[in-house]
Amino acid sequence: MAFDLDERLGDSGRVGFFTDTSICIGCKACEVACKEWNHVPDDGLTFTGWSYDNTMKLSADTWRHVAFVEQRRPLGHQEPGVGELDFRWLMASDVCKHCTHAACLDVCPTGSLFRTEYGTVVVQEDICNGCGYCVPACPFGVIGKRETSGTAAKCTMCYDRLGAGEEPACAKTCPTDSIQFGDLDELRERAERRLEQVRAAGVGSARLYGHDPDDGVGGMGAFFLLLDEPEVYGLPPDPVVTTRDLPSMWRHVGVAAVALLAGVAATAWRRR
Amino acid sequence: MSQTDVRMDGSPELRGERQATPGSAGRRRERLMVPKATFDSYYGRPVLNEPTWQAPDIAGYLFLGGLAGASSTLAAAAELTGRPRLARAAKVGALGALGGSLYALIHDLGRPERFVNMLRVFKVTSPMSVGTWILSVYGPHAGAAAATDVTGLFPGLGRAATVGAGIAGPAVATYTAALICDTAVPVWHEAYREMPFLFAGSAAASAGGLGMLAAPLSEAGPARRAALLGAAVEVAAAARMERRLGPLAEPLKRSRLLRLGEALSLAGALAGASVGRRSRVAAVAAGAALLAGSACTRFGIFRAGMESANDPKHTVQPQRRRLAQARAERDLT
Numbered sequence A: 001m002a003f004d005l006d007e008r009l010g011d012s013g014r015v016g017f018f019t020d021t022s023i024c025i026g027c028k029a030c031e032v033a034c035k036e037w038n039h040v041p042d043d044g045l046t047f048t049g050w051s052y053d054n055t056m057k058l059s060a061d062t063w064r065h066v067a068f069v070e071q072r073r074p075l076g077h078q079e080p081g082v083g084e085l086d087f088r089w090l091m092a093s094d095v096c097k098h099c100t101h102a103a104c105l106d107v108c109p110t111g112s113l114f115r116t117e118y119g120t121v122v123v124q125e126d127i128c129n130g131c132g133y134c135v136p137a138c139p140f141g142v143i144g145k146r147e148t149s150g151t152a153a154k155c156t157m158c159y160d161r162l163g164a165g166e167e168p169a170c171a172k173t174c175p176t177d178s179i180q181f182g183d184l185d186e187l188r189e190r191a192e193r194r195l196e197q198v199r200a201a202g203v204g205s206a207r208l209y210g211h212d213p214d215d216g217v218g219g220m221g222a223f224f225l226l227l228d229e230p231e232v233y234g235l236p237p238d239p240v241v242t243t244r245d246l247p248s249m250w251r252h253v254g255v256a257a258v259a260l261l262a263g264v265a266a267t268a269w270r271r272r
Numbered sequence B: 001m002s003q004t005d006v007r008m009d010g011s012p013e014l015r016g017e018r019q020a021t022p023g024s025a026g027r028r029r030e031r032l033m034v035p036k037a038t039f040d041s042y043y044g045r046p047v048l049n050e051p052t053w054q055a056p057d058i059a060g061y062l063f064l065g066g067l068a069g070a071s072s073t074l075a076a077a078a079e080l081t082g083r084p085r086l087a088r089a090a091k092v093g094a095l096g097a098l099g100g101s102l103y104a105l106i107h108d109l110g111r112p113e114r115f116v117n118m119l120r121v122f123k124v125t126s127p128m129s130v131g132t133w134i135l136s137v138y139g140p141h142a143g144a145a146a147a148t149d150v151t152g153l154f155p156g157l158g159r160a161a162t163v164g165a166g167i168a169g170p171a172v173a174t175y176t177a178a179l180i181c182d183t184a185v186p187v188w189h190e191a192y193r194e195m196p197f198l199f200a201g202s203a204a205a206s207a208g209g210l211g212m213l214a215a216p217l218s219e220a221g222p223a224r225r226a227a228l229l230g231a232a233v234e235v236a237a238a239a240r241m242e243r244r245l246g247p248l249a250e251p252l253k254r255s256r257l258l259r260l261g262e263a264l265s266l267a268g269a270l271a272g273a274s275v276g277r278r279s280r281v282a283a284v285a286a287g288a289a290l291l292a293g294s295a296c297t298r299f300g301i302f303r304a305g306m307e308s309a310n311d312p313k314h315t316v317q318p319q320r321r322r323l324a325q326a327r328a329e330r331d332l333t
Helices: A029-038 A103-107 A159-163 A169-173 A184-200 A242-267 B055-080 B084-107 B112-120 B127-151 B155-181 B186-190 B195-214 B221-254 B256-273 B280-309 B312-332
Strands: A015-020 A064-071 A088-095 A113-115 A121-123 A179-183 A207-209 A222-226
Touching: A015 A088, A015 A184, A029 A064, A029 A169, A088 A222, A103 A113, A103 A242, A169 A179, A179 A184, A184 A207, A184 A222, A242 B055, A242 B155, A242 B195, A242 B221, B055 B084, B055 B127, B055 B155, B055 B195, B055 B221, B055 B280, B084 B112, B084 B127, B084 B155, B084 B195, B084 B221, B112 B127, B127 B155, B155 B186, B155 B195, B155 B280, B186 B221, B186 B280, B186 B312, B195 B221, B195 B256, B195 B280, B221 B256, B221 B280, B221 B312, B256 B280, B280 B312
Parallel strands: A015 A222
Antiparallel strands: A015 A179, A064 A088, A113 A121, A207 A222
């Protein structure tokens, strides 16, 4: 019964999460397990009135966030049992995507953020000097700067647990297996099969998000089966790693710098 | 906001019944059949996390770094063309602005005592890392240039340091464009083509302003011309940026700081080039206006970026348009 990481690791050696939101029940056990295991500090108790979501967003102190969306739409062939009212309640546990092309990692000027042997992206707390560059670099709004320590923090995919051959706390605790952990390639295949199943059940709006290695971030290490457009859950519809345009940015900077040098030199050309 | 009813048929693969397939009208049309972008958000929450950078520190640094870099170049040009008093003013100004820059950069860190961790690595993928190394090369040159000029010691070394700082200066003044553009902040990222030119122009205008403020009229010619050229480039780059960004330019167009910055820069540059040639008082006033204009421009760009990061529509809509465009192009082929 024990979870065996080596057995789960395929040829790619890269692990990931597949979050199947169609079976999420919104229990938030993942949020609690994450906080407990990783000693993530409390970040306030707020009542938002956004359905059952009082967590609001991912941040330095929230590494799993369950979104709740209420819609006046039918869910597949399901009978809501409340008369004529069409209603569906979407829930989705969001997390760091551990991107193939991770902007946070690219822009980190200290080397604090690094790619682990499992293909995940982790902050080294003792190196980070809190410059905050990773925060606006992330196209998903995942990483944040922790006020108490002054350093950046985000999901580590339970790096310590992986090292001990255990699966991450959120996946371990998820009672419906909405959060599945394992070899990324295998998860992608499993997700395709699940998508067909959900569509066959009449949920035509189901789609995978972040499974495609050709997307703007080179595929996400944590990807999702969603029942509506990504932005409905607060996710960007077409995220692109900002450093994709960096070579062009450097070229423009180079031309501007040379122009500045030449321009200022020209202003002094006329000898006195 | 809890109702997120986009359309009853939620399938991304199916077209609405009344929506025509591109080309179904018979003849090929010029217009791409791009469906109007629908937009939704999660309770109006931003998709991105707001940058943690503080405006006085980072927008202040954008201004001071530009002022320092362009002043060093102006100082080198002045020194090599026999304008010692303009050179000295620019060198001292550059060192002062550099000091302010370093203070702002270190002050903004969550763990200021760890600022040396920036020197652990060199990464071209991180403009902040590249900038750290640019400043590490530029800083000692700018410091030596000012110190040798003021004290009169080691003139040979001073001249070498002045030229070195003058060559490194434009890198200091323009890399900051890559620094803010290499983020997911919509306005900053999308404006990356014009931003380096806007920053270069603003830097030259501020350095010219400082030169007019501090150097005698007889030597301030290069400062007046640098200010005029810089202000013109700054305004042209800003106009092009706003045109190219389309709907995303809204935070830029709405910014009073940017309008004020442009007005001050242009007024300062024009006044400096006309009455500022004869009147010392006018030159000082024009110089001050140019410095204030450059600062307003940098804070305006900074604020517009923050605004775009905090509005989900600026993140979602351009991405939706991109997807719709790609889908339309795929359908046509």
